[in-house]
Amino acid sequence: MAHVKLHIPGPVEVSEKTFQAFCSPMMGHRGQGFKDLYARIQPQLQALFHTRQPVYLSTSSAWGVMEAALRNLVARKVLCCMNGAFSDKWLDVAKRCAKAAEALQVPWGSPIRAEQVDRQLATGEFDALTLIHNETSTGTMSPLAEIASLKAKYPDVMFIVDSVSSFSAIKIDFDGLGLDVLLTGSQKALALPPGIALFTCSTAALDRASHAADRGYYFDFLEFQKNGEQSMTPSTPSIGHVYALASKLEDIATEGIENRYARHLRLARQTRDWAAGHGFNLFPEPGFESVTLTCVNNGAKPGGRIVEVPKLQSLLKDQGFLIDGGYGKIKGRTFRLSNMGDESDESMSRLYAALDHALNRM
Ligand SMILES: *Cc1c(COP(=O)(O)O)cnc(C)c1O
Numbered sequence: 001m002a003h004v005k006l007h008i009p010g011p012v013e014v015s016e017k018t019f020q021a022f023c024s025p026m027m028g029h030r031g032q033g034f035k036d037l038y039a040r041i042q043p044q045l046q047a048l049f050h051t052r053q054p055v056y057l058s059t060s061s062a063w064g065v066m067e068a069a070l071r072n073l074v075a076r077k078v079l080c081c082m083n084g085a086f087s088d089k090w091l092d093v094a095k096r097c098a099k100a101a102e103a104l105q106v107p108w109g110s111p112i113r114a115e116q117v118d119r120q121l122a123t124g125e126f127d128a129l130t131l132i133h134n135e136t137s138t139g140t141m142s143p144l145a146e147i148a149s150l151k152a153k154y155p156d157v158m159f160i161v162d163s164v165s166s167f168s169a170i171k172i173d174f175d176g177l178g179l180d181v182l183l184t185g186s187q188k189a190l191a192l193p194p195g196i197a198l199f200t201c202s203t204a205a206l207d208r209a210s211h212a213a214d215r216g217y218y219f220d221f222l223e224f225q226k227n228g229e230q231s232m233t234p235s236t237p238s239i240g241h242v243y244a245l246a247s248k249l250e251d252i253a254t255e256g257i258e259n260r261y262a263r264h265l266r267l268a269r270q271t272r273d274w275a276a277g278h279g280f281n282l283f284p285e286p287g288f289e290s291v292t293l294t295c296v297n298n299g300a301k302p303g304g305r306i307v308e309v310p311k312l313q314s315l316l317k318d319q320g321f322l323i324d325g326g327y328g329k330i331k332g333r334t335f336r337l338s339n340m341g342d343e344s345d346e347s348m349s350r351l352y353a354a355l356d357h358a359l360n361r362m
Pocket of ligand 1: 162
């Protein structure tokens, strides 16, 4: 089957080297070989998370840990900061976990701002908040440092942050920002196959979890902590993912983390320029565009060029590229181009050339 190059915002293209690592021979997850591998990647993961806390590996997609954070940490009421499909869904998940939850809803394409969060937390009703740093559905990045600065004012509120599509593409200083949970998945900015999630949590979060009577087993943060001390996971992990992650951490070290951040920003800017150069507007509010994907406005907001998205996708597919045709209620009225993971100036140039070719035929 001819391979179609993925430029959707997850899953993204997986390198040959990562795949080879993923296919390493199996070993026992309670044996020394696994413990050595787990221990070897810990310092590299802690450096990426900018934390002295342990980093945990959950064999689940990101949603597993997103749900787990609610079950472990929400005792009274959670404030769900919502500005797109994933962050909106987190409120629904909280309700399905029978948690008291309230929406802080802003329009899709707008970032979450600190003053809005402050106003809600000032009610004193909340002991946790959920925030998506980079709303993948709208290509909008919220100002995390500005929001996290509220932690000093509300120390008892658990700050739960999803960085699924921004982790390792832009600096997120977990300890410095004073966050309580930072989580990510594997198939977005880390460019691994889907199936594992990574997270870290503050000591305050572990303490809060210890009082949660209904946190279950599979996603019990204290089980992760206890097993982590022995360089193990609570249950049998996807061992292939751990090999693949170790390989990716080597790649990141070789490139240099600052170079990795700079590459994502540069490629996102190139994509924004490509869009502007072809008469399109962007969907996110100016100044809050994602560094890992570009959400092009195509009639969801006034102004700019409008094309027939399914036709554009089909013309690209003929050339071996898959792009996203918009998510949820902005499907067809936006389209998204991903530059996350291993993309380079060369690979993005090939995408722009294919887009040019497709637009010329529309
Ligand atoms: C993709 C995505 C998720 C969900 O990830 P799954 O791997 O499907 O669980 C959550 N949050 C954000 C920001 C995402 O982009």
